[in-house]
Amino acid sequence: AxxxxxxxxxxxxxxGNPLTVKCTYSxxxxxxxxxxxQYPNRGLQFLLKYITGDNLVKGSYGxxxxxxxxxxxxxLKKPSALxxxxxxxxxxxxxxxxGNKLTFGGGTRVLVKP
Amino acid sequence: KAGVTQTPRYLIKTRGQQVTLSCSPISxxxxxxxxxxxxxxxxxxxxxxxxxxxxxxGNFPGRFSGRQFSNSRSxxxxxxxxxxxxxxxxxxxSLDTLGGNTIYFGEGSWLTVV
Numbered sequence: 001a002x003x004x005x006x007x008x009x010x011x012x013x014x015x016g017n018p019l020t021v022k023c024t025y026s027x028x029x030x031x032x033x034x035x036x037x038q039y040p041n042r043g044l045q046f047l048l049k050y051i052t053g054d055n056l057v058k059g060s061y062g063x064x065x066x067x068x069x070x071x072x073x074x075x076l077k078k079p080s081a082l083x084x085x086x087x088x089x090x091x092x093x094x095x096x097x098x099g100n101k102l103t104f105g106g107g108t109r110v111l112v113k114p
Numbered sequence: 115k116a117g118v119t120q121t122p123r124y125l126i127k128t129r130g131q132q133v134t135l136s137c138s139p140i141s142x143x144x145x146x147x148x149x150x151x152x153x154x155x156x157x158x159x160x161x162x163x164x165x166x167x168x169x170x171x172g173n174f175p176g177r178f179s180g181r182q183f184s185n186s187r188s189x190x191x192x193x194x195x196x197x198x199x200x201x202x203x204x205x206x207x208s209l210d211t212l213g214g215n216t217i218y219f220g221e222g223s224w225l226t227v228v
Contacts, residue, residue, distance in 0.1 A: 032214045043118075043204055044219035051214040090157065100145050100208045100217055101170050104157040 002027040002093050006105035014113050019081040021108045023074045023091030032094035033074040034102065035065055037087045044090065050074060061085075081112045116141065118207050118220035126226045132193040135223045139186050139207030145169075146188040147217070148180060151202040160203075163188055164211045192225075200227045 003026045013019050025031055032051055036044040048059025055067045065076045074091060088109050092102040119138040127133050139146050147170075148160040159172040163182035180190040186207075192199055202222045208215040 034217070036219070041224075043120075043221040044206075046216060046218055049214070049216060092157075094217075095213055099170055099211055099213060100147050100162055100206070100215065101159050101172075102147075102149075102157075102206075102217060103159070106156050 002031075002095065002103045004091050004093050004103055004105035006089075006091055006108045008108050009106075010109045010111065012111050012113065013081050015083050016080050019076075019078040019085065019110065019112070021076040021089050021091075021110060023076065023105055024072050025074060025091070025093045026072060027093050027095075031074075033065075033067065034092040034094065035059065035063070035074075035076050036090045036092065038090065038107075039087045047076070047089075081110075083112050083114055086110055086112045118205055118218055120203075120205050120220040120223050122223060123221065124224045124226075126228060127195050128228055129195055129197060131195050132191060133195060133225060134189055134191045135203055135205075135225075137188045137190075137205030137207075137220060139188070139205075140218055143207035143209055143218075144186050145208040145211050145215070146182055146186065147206045147208075148188070148190050149204040149206065149219075150174075151204060151222070152200075157204075160190065162211075169211055195227045197227050199225065201225060 034049045035047040050067045058064045091105040145164045147162040162170040182188045204222045205220045208217045
């Protein structure tokens, strides 16, 4: 069985400061890892994914994520947060084999203050 | 290129009724998945369809069903609605069922059961 944990319900950061949203996972085999963002009353918007290769993955809107196999983590980062980054962020893990079933973490609300 | 389109966006139903939600995947995408999002349970996988066949199913009662048409469009149906079925229902599409594909989500259908 696969699982994802997002240990922080909310992250507060000042605009211009670095933003980190934490995610740890548990999966058999090689993980497929994803980050999505959800704005109020909207669907999920894809940010980035890790399949294989370089441990640092770059995605949309200046976000990046670092895959750490030994710590089973996939933290989302942004060097300089914007007020418009305030949203709900979800980490998800996909099956190592075929299929598109995603298992999501509980989500982390990010609040960027001006 | 149009994204994942879900209809209707908002609907209100009465307990005991049934509801059908529709999803048109991104052009060329043949895999469609459905998720339920609630404040209490978070994002939960309902089922995945590929080539008109259900490939995977989540842990939901038989009242929840779905199907996929030859043009990859999908519908999900919930019969005998309960208050707890009130949720945001998200459709997602992907190229195929090979693991690691980017999975794109629609804006969702907001269902309120009264």
